[in-house]
Amino acid sequence: MIKIDLITGFLGAGKTTFIKKYASYFIKQGQTVGILENDYGAINVDMMLLQDLMSDNCELEMISGGCDEETHRRRFKTKLISMGMCGYDRVIVEPSGVYDIDEFFDVIHDEPLDRWYEPGNIIAIADASAADNLSEKSSYVLASEISCAGKIILSHSDEVDEQKIKDTIDYINLSLKDIGCKRQIGMSDIKKGILNLTDEDLKEIAECGYRLNSYQKQDINMQDGKFASLYFMNTGLGSEDVKEAAENIFADKKCGNIIRIKGFFKENDKWYEVNAIKKKTSINEIREGQDVIIVIGENLNADIVGNYIGKHD
Structure with a gap:
């Protein structure tokens, strides 16, 4: 079975920067990696930033968004079917910054994907200053993507003090409560920074798994006018x-x-x-x-x- 990981995170949190580090870790272990990028435009800037990873051990694929939910899900499933035939050891999915995690589980449990893939890790990237200037809708997106994460990576943590990090954790926990999620995160759920992650850190992250938590869903997407x-x-x-x-x-x-x-x-x-x-x-x-x-x-x-x-x- 191919392990498939989902890297979530709000717009601009640092998902692509983390994926470069994370995928490189598996490549160094001799594993073959497929990276699936999703963007809501015809030009996928994040995919361009991952070009340096391309090698015999790593390939990049893309699906474009900007479409209705069913069309997007069909494109996602079709691309995963083609990638499943490539024999990767691991597939890493970077969705857009506004994403419904239920789609991930729904698709990989559909036939024939359920014969090829097993869920590996859900990793959420959050800015260490996430408590600043988020609207109510943005706060919902942040909390919903963190709700199921096995690990939360606080990006830009080297740019803030410990009080700001504490404030961000408190803000995330309040946001989780606001959407009816019982989960509350602590320091054991978190890794600080991206660029300073060691191989030991990455090994721990690569084994973090995911949490299944329920919450009150809102209908938010890139086409809702917001x-x-x-x-x-x-x-x-x-x-x-x-x-x-x-x-x-x-x-x-x-x-x-x-x-x-x-x-x-x-x-x-x-x-x-x-x-x-x-x-x-x-x-x-x-x-x-x-x-x-x-x-x-x-x-x-x-x-x-x-x-x-x-x-x-």
Whole structure:
């Protein structure tokens, strides 16, 4: 049976960064790994960021979202069927930041997937400052994705003090109560940071399993008019332009509730990746990319956001 792991986490939490570290651990053990990426746009930025993992021991696959629930589930199942024929030791699934975990269990327990796959781990990535600036709907998404996780990884924990981490844990537990989930997390459920995870940490995470917990479900998806993504192609922006645009978009409440800005741009014949949340904009050189900036959030105003970036596609 192929072990299949689900890596959940709210928009911009750091799922892709964790997957690079997590998949590399299995590859070093001599295992073959298939990574299945899901995105709600035609351009999967996160998949581009995982290109360095591609080798004889690791392959990347993608399903596109932006469709109704049944179509998405069918695409998910079809892709897993084709991946099941490849003989991987482990499959790692990164869904979008807004995801119903029940879909994961429903699909892998369907025929013929139930003959090929067994659930391995559910790992939730949460920003160590998750208590800051989340709306009620965003809080629900965070709690629902943590409810079944075997381990919770607190990203950006090196950027905050211990009191902030305690506040975040308290906030998560309050959010779990708010959705009717009996689970309460403690430090034994948590690993702090991503980049500093050791092989010993990763071994523990790779054996964490999952929890089955019930909660009061809400109908939230990327098509409900609340959560959305805006794509801006061929902007021609440079690094200083991108930083300024991100700062202005986060500061201007008329843009909507901005959760994350990500994408690529080219400057001086080199490709760069941008990943911005409210408190920080990171720009790193990468091997290759595509000129696109994606703005993710709630109740977005495309015209006002576009004033800071360029034409909206």
